[in-house]
Amino acid sequence: MINKHLFTFVIVPTFLFVTSDFGAGPIVVSKEADYVVPVAVTGFTGEADSVLKFDLYVLGFNIVDPAQAEFVVSGSNNGRVEGRLTEAATKQQVFSHAYTGGNTRSQAHSLAAEVVKQIRPELPSIFHDKIAFRVGQGSSAEIAVADFDGHNATVVTHDNTLTATPTWVSGAFKLLYSSWKSGSPQILEHDLGTGTRKVFMRTPGSAFSPDVSPDGKKVAMILDKSGTPNLYVCDINGENVKQLTFARDDISSPSWSPNSQDIVFSTRSGRATLTVVNINGGKPHKLSVYGSDIYGNLTEPDWSPDGSNIVFTCGSGEFSICVVPSAGGEAKKLVAGEDPCWAPNSRTVIFTRRANHKRVLSLLDVPTKHVKDCTQNPGSCSQPAWAR
Amino acid sequence: MKKTTLILTLGLATLISSTGCKHKAVGVTDIPGMSRPSAVPPGTDTSGTLPSPRASEGGIPMSSNNPYAKLWENPDAATPNRDKFAADTVHFKTDGAAIESGDRSKLDDVAAYFKGNTTDALQVEGYCDERGTEQYNLSLGDKRALSVREYLANLGVDPQRIHTVTFGEGKPVDTGHNESAWKKNRRAELVLLQPK
Numbered sequence: 001m002i003n004k005h006l007f008t009f010v011i012v013p014t015f016l017f018v019t020s021d022f023g024a025g026p027i028v029v030s031k032e033a034d035y036v037v038p039v040a041v042t043g044f045t046g047e048a049d050s051v052l053k054f055d056l057y058v059l060g061f062n063i064v065d066p067a068q069a070e071f072v073v074s075g076s077n078n079g080r081v082e083g084r085l086t087e088a089a090t091k092q093q094v095f096s097h098a099y100t101g102g103n104t105r106s107q108a109h110s111l112a113a114e115v116v117k118q119i120r121p122e123l124p125s126i127f128h129d130k131i132a133f134r135v136g137q138g139s140s141a142e143i144a145v146a147d148f149d150g151h152n153a154t155v156v157t158h159d160n161t162l163t164a165t166p167t168w169v170s171g172a173f174k175l176l177y178s179s180w181k182s183g184s185p186q187i188l189e190h191d192l193g194t195g196t197r198k199v200f201m202r203t204p205g206s207a208f209s210p211d212v213s214p215d216g217k218k219v220a221m222i223l224d225k226s227g228t229p230n231l232y233v234c235d236i237n238g239e240n241v242k243q244l245t246f247a248r249d250d251i252s253s254p255s256w257s258p259n260s261q262d263i264v265f266s267t268r269s270g271r272a273t274l275t276v277v278n279i280n281g282g283k284p285h286k287l288s289v290y291g292s293d294i295y296g297n298l299t300e301p302d303w304s305p306d307g308s309n310i311v312f313t314c315g316s317g318e319f320s321i322c323v324v325p326s327a328g329g330e331a332k333k334l335v336a337g338e339d340p341c342w343a344p345n346s347r348t349v350i351f352t353r354r355a356n357h358k359r360v361l362s363l364l365d366v367p368t369k370h371v372k373d374c375t376q377n378p379g380s381c382s383q384p385a386w387a388r
Numbered sequence: 389m390k391k392t393t394l395i396l397t398l399g400l401a402t403l404i405s406s407t408g409c410k411h412k413a414v415g416v417t418d419i420p421g422m423s424r425p426s427a428v429p430p431g432t433d434t435s436g437t438l439p440s441p442r443a444s445e446g447g448i449p450m451s452s453n454n455p456y457a458k459l460w461e462n463p464d465a466a467t468p469n470r471d472k473f474a475a476d477t478v479h480f481k482t483d484g485a486a487i488e489s490g491d492r493s494k495l496d497d498v499a500a501y502f503k504g505n506t507t508d509a510l511q512v513e514g515y516c517d518e519r520g521t522e523q524y525n526l527s528l529g530d531k532r533a534l535s536v537r538e539y540l541a542n543l544g545v546d547p548q549r550i551h552t553v554t555f556g557e558g559k560p561v562d563t564g565h566n567e568s569a570w571k572k573n574r575r576a577e578l579v580l581l582q583p584k
Contacts, residue, residue, distance in 0.1 A: 209527075222527060
């Protein structure tokens with residue numbers, strides 16, 4: 001079954017570095033992760049201004065007046081974005097860049113990325129990243145791809161049926177997701193570059209919630225051919241299918257560890273809990289998750305790319321995004337929401353928020369709990385997957 | 389770094405600046421109030437282990453060589469009849485997939501139909517209310533459909549005649565946001581598939 005869908009991908013032209021004017025030396029800003037850096041953004045208008053403020057807030061900065069700022073991002077966007085970063089106390093200029101190519105929006109993202117790089121050099125930039133997500137409209141749902149902030153969304157399926165649980169193939173411009181096109185959910189592989197699709201997993205029952213290992217070699221997924229939804233892994237070519245759990249109740253939402261050796265998932269056995277299994281054998285073990293305000297079902301875990309933490313959803317009826325060390329321990333409740341997914345910086349999380357009986361995508365800075373909704377797209381948007 | 393590779397592969401955005409490439413390493417971000425976990429090997433967690441895996445615990449397996457499968461895999465092979473068992477929709481407790489005692493007589497009737505018929509198949513569709521997370525509901529809806537399959541199999545219906553589909557919280561019968569609606573939506577619908 002191959003359906004071709006023309007996926008128009010916007011090539012963003014190369015940004016040209018135009019000027020550089022470094023100050024007296026490299027600035028070193030060593031801040032605690034949860035320190036909110038006060039920054040002023042001056043001189044920009046319209047989209048450039050809003051993109052800069054959005055990006056910096058999402059990365060844990062507070063946008064303040066110049067008088068209260070530790071750093072000032074000043075510049076202009078007349079034809080092209082030009083910007084400078086200055087340390088307020090010393091008036092020392094950290095950098096001065098101008099950007100060409102792309103559009104105002106992508107230029108502003110580049111300037112924001114440079115600001116973050118100077119102040120939090122440990123963080124990889126996320127401002128040019130892509131996300132995939134599910135868009136529900138009426139009784140059907142399709143898969144869409146967009147910028148990390150919800151802009152430039154393109155619906156990539158047109159099946160007029162249910163689709164769900166998109167995930168990126170690590171290091172490739174490809175998605176895996178479940179489609180009900182043939183009746184029951186089957187996992188399809190969708191090459192976004194060529195628009196070609198193929199059935200990734202053919203099984204006598206249902207297949208959903210795929211997750212590709214970070215090394216790109218294996219896929220974890222839920223199959224029910226044993227008679228119960230269980231966790232399976234297979235090679236990236238769909239072969240060598242192996243059953244990892246033998247649950248009486250059902251298993252859901254697997255996520256790989258960064259070393260591609262372990263998988264965390266949710267087990268419904270009475271109350272749903274988080275469980276970890278090594279793909280090379282051994283018993284699955286329950287992850288210890290405790291906390292005074294952690295209650296209800298623990299579902300939808302996502303292992304941070306740096307391996308430190310697992311973010312998940314807790315609750316029943318009303319849900320919260322929570323985070324727990326990946327070895328287990330005390331969990332912290334962060335904000336209301338569901339289905340969290342880490343960005344490659346292991347700091348930003350994209351998640352789903354219920355609003356007016358539909359779902360919207362939102363971004364969370366875990367250390368500061370800053371939250372910004374993504375650009376609203378038509379339909380109910382959920383199940384975000386960050387390309388990483 | 390993978391992300392960098394992806395971006396370069398796509399030609400998405402090549403950012404040339406005075407400082408050149410992006411960071412190579414992904415740093416470890418401390419979450420406030422949490423110690424950085426040491427490398428505890430899997431299996432050493434003391435919070436308890438799941439029961440040993442036994443294949444028999446996983447329900448009734450599906451066959452990859454199932455003569456009835458064409459009835460649901462080929463849309464031209466069967467006529468779906470949603471009316472036949474419309475009154476036999478079964479309902480579930482919140483977060484539950486067990487067949488409730490009040491619904492057993494419905495499934496007894498369905499089993500009786502299949503004992504007197506050798507050609508038809510059954511599609512069981514599992515649904516959830518909106519109060520679970522979406523991926524949890526996909527698995528729970530699946531388990532609900534499979535519970536019906538298992539129950540009917542225990543009554544003597546060949547399980548290979550029963551096709552299960554989960555719709556998670558998709559396709560609610562009542563779009564309300566109250567217990568009355570949720571109760572109706574936690575269900576398994578039974579669709580008769582009759583060969584053309």
